[in-house]
Amino acid sequence: xxxxxVPAAGRMQTLARNPAIIALFMGLALAxxxxxxxxxxxxxxxxxxxxTPGSTQDFTVNVGDRIFFDxxxxxxxxxxxxxxxxxxxxxxxxxNYAITIEGHADERGTREYNLALGARRAASTKxxxxxxxxxxxxxxxxxxxxxxxxxxxxDISCWSQNRRAVTVLGGAGM
Amino acid sequence: xLRRTFLHSAAGLTGLAATVSPAMAxxxxxxxxxxxxxxxxxxxxxxxxxxxxxxxxxxxxxxxxRSGLFAPVNKQAFIEKIxxxxxxxxxxxxxxxxxxxxxxxxxxxxxxxxxxAEFRLxxxxxxxxxxxxQFYTQPENWRRVAHIIADAIYERITGEKxxxxxxxxYVAESGPKNARKRQLAIMDQDGANARALxxxxxxxxxxxxxxxxxxxxxxxxxxxxxRVYLLQxxxxxxxxxxxxxxxxxxxxxxxxGQRVIMSLQQDGNANIYTMDLRSRTTTRLTSTAAIDxxxxxxxxxxxxxxxxxxxxxxxxxxxxxxxxxxxxxxxxDGSYSTPVWSPRGDLIAFTKQSGGKFSIxxxxxxxxGERILTTGFHNEGPTWAPNGRVLMFFRQPxxxxxxxxxxxxxxxxxxxxIQTAGYASDPAWSPLLE
Numbered sequence: 001x002x003x004x005x006v007p008a009a010g011r012m013q014t015l016a017r018n019p020a021i022i023a024l025f026m027g028l029a030l031a032x033x034x035x036x037x038x039x040x041x042x043x044x045x046x047x048x049x050x051x052t053p054g055s056t057q058d059f060t061v062n063v064g065d066r067i068f069f070d071x072x073x074x075x076x077x078x079x080x081x082x083x084x085x086x087x088x089x090x091x092x093x094x095x096n097y098a099i100t101i102e103g104h105a106d107e108r109g110t111r112e113y114n115l116a117l118g119a120r121r122a123a124s125t126k127x128x129x130x131x132x133x134x135x136x137x138x139x140x141x142x143x144x145x146x147x148x149x150x151x152x153x154x155d156i157s158c159w160s161q162n163r164r165a166v167t168v169l170g171g172a173g174m
Numbered sequence: 175x176l177r178r179t180f181l182h183s184a185a186g187l188t189g190l191a192a193t194v195s196p197a198m199a200x201x202x203x204x205x206x207x208x209x210x211x212x213x214x215x216x217x218x219x220x221x222x223x224x225x226x227x228x229x230x231x232x233x234x235x236x237x238x239x240r241s242g243l244f245a246p247v248n249k250q251a252f253i254e255k256i257x258x259x260x261x262x263x264x265x266x267x268x269x270x271x272x273x274x275x276x277x278x279x280x281x282x283x284x285x286x287x288x289x290x291a292e293f294r295l296x297x298x299x300x301x302x303x304x305x306x307x308q309f310y311t312q313p314e315n316w317r318r319v320a321h322i323i324a325d326a327i328y329e330r331i332t333g334e335k336x337x338x339x340x341x342x343x344y345v346a347e348s349g350p351k352n353a354r355k356r357q358l359a360i361m362d363q364d365g366a367n368a369r370a371l372x373x374x375x376x377x378x379x380x381x382x383x384x385x386x387x388x389x390x391x392x393x394x395x396x397x398x399x400x401r402v403y404l405l406q407x408x409x410x411x412x413x414x415x416x417x418x419x420x421x422x423x424x425x426x427x428x429x430x431g432q433r434v435i436m437s438l439q440q441d442g443n444a445n446i447y448t449m450d451l452r453s454r455t456t457t458r459l460t461s462t463a464a465i466d467x468x469x470x471x472x473x474x475x476x477x478x479x480x481x482x483x484x485x486x487x488x489x490x491x492x493x494x495x496x497x498x499x500x501x502x503x504x505x506x507d508g509s510y511s512t513p514v515w516s517p518r519g520d521l522i523a524f525t526k527q528s529g530g531k532f533s534i535x536x537x538x539x540x541x542x543g544e545r546i547l548t549t550g551f552h553n554e555g556p557t558w559a560p561n562g563r564v565l566m567f568f569r570q571p572x573x574x575x576x577x578x579x580x581x582x583x584x585x586x587x588x589x590x591x592i593q594t595a596g597y598a599s600d601p602a603w604s605p606l607l608e
Contacts, residue, residue: 113468113481117465119439142398
């Protein structure tokens with residue numbers, strides 16, 4: 001908007017303005033797509049002995065569906081490698097499952113960087129499973145950055161649970 | 175339709191010469207000083223048939239007060255009651271209550287239903303009208319008229335453009351932290367007229383305004399495919415930006431609105447791409463085995479600031495708009511992210527992580543002159559008011575709570591919370607509306 005001082009003679013200056021009324025709209029509701037639920041991580045919650053071999057429950061309880069990372073790191077730790085080795089064995093035993101590896105970050109980073117960090121964690125997990133014989137064609141990755149924490153608190157123990165990669169089973173029977 | 179007309183001086187005290195070379199001795203605020211003593215200003219209820227006059231002046235006074243540069247005088251202290259705003263006020267009555275500036279006005283309904291609002295700004299000690307304007311608009315635009323008047327007052331007294339007639343897009347968040355719902359939302363800069371732009375269970379993040387104010391670019395996880403989208407605000411029409419073989423994120427418009435710049439994730443690396451919105455051609459600007467993200471153009475479109483961990487931790491880099499000459503500019507203790515170039519071109523705002531704290535700061539485009547404006551458990555994601563004097567950002571408390579929006583002056587003073595109905599993050603300030 002240009003601004004001109006008013007001459008005392010009173011010549012009017014008129015400037016048009018667009019009302020710019022932005023239409024309200026809602027309803028970008030999308031085709032319902034059930035989100036995968038994070039599975040309980042403790043055997044006790046599920047009843048260890050009830051898991052049917054080859055079931056999602058079996059994978060979550062007896063194998064472990066998630067691994068954890070150090071702060072700002074994407075390296076596969078020794079404990080994570082042990083879990084992934086078991087995942088690879090299980091996936092080779094039940095070859096009908098495709099998987100999606102979800103990468104996550106803790107809240108102690110900025111949003112955009114954490115999206116990339118989660119993607120890196122998912123990628124390094126995929127790479128590890130690939131090195132253990134799981135074909136890349138069975139694996140997809142997605143990063144949720146810091147947007148889907150499982151643990152809510154404000155200390156280090158909590159953040160460490162959120163720095164994770166979760167292997168989600170899909171495609172059973174395919 | 176909103177029409178503006180300038181009003182000539184009602185005082186009869188100022189001749190042509192005085193208005194051509196304005197205001198040598200008139201009241202002014204030096205906005206560049208750090209902690210400015212707010213200027214006492216009396217904003218009188220606009221003369222009106224109903225209560226609209228008071229509602230308009232309340233919005234004007236609230237804008238001016240929130241800027242930190244003005245101290246609206248309590249109406250209870252007023253001596254003169256303005257009944258005819260075409261007549262000069264009794265300046266003595268305003269000087270005695272130390273109102274250095276005075277706003278008078280009138281609001282009325284035209285025969286065709288339009289609202290007519292007019293105001294005059296007076297320097298009480300000089301006994302002069304400083305400016306006067308009138309507006310015709312639809313009655314539902316009354317808050318915009320108030321913001322435009324507040325911008326005119328701010329500009330006349332500070333010499334800087336105002337920022338009150340603006341909007342903010344943001345992510346409205348609700349629900350518990352481990353099952354948070356996120357929707358895009360838009361509101362006036364003062365938090366009024368908030369409304370949702372999306373309503374889905376998919377995660378939506380980082381909305382950013384186009385220079386035309388008519389569209390936003392943002393990231394959505396729709397269909398489990400995290401990608402950058404465009405959204406037309408008037409029609410609600412959406413489209414995916416480009417056909418990239420991976421997650422696209424961290425979008426922003428170029429200053430001419432012709433391109434969207436963003437990151438593309440492939441395996442462990444993120445690199446920066448642009449897409450020309452007319453030709454649909456994409457151009458790769460960075461090529462590193464690192465996370466390059468958060469790109470933001472300089473206002474002349476010639477340069478881009480972005481963040482990269484190519485040197486280990488996240489740091490800020492500047493490159494030419496063609497990707498040439500990528501140089502690191504941040505060298506302080508800690509890591510730097512979410513850079514945003516000021517609309518004035520003189521500064522880059524950022525989030526800094528250091529010593530377990532998250533701060534909002536600014537530095538010059540060559541990396542010199544770093545200043546931290548606010549620091550705490552978690553401050554993130556600055557956005558500039560269009561005049562480059564005020565920043566908005568979000569603050570996340572420790573624990574189970576959610577983020578809220580705050581604004582702070584470039585001086586580091588005058589931090590204010592923006593009231594939103596629920597949690598809010600990722601604010602992006604519009605240009606001045608037109």
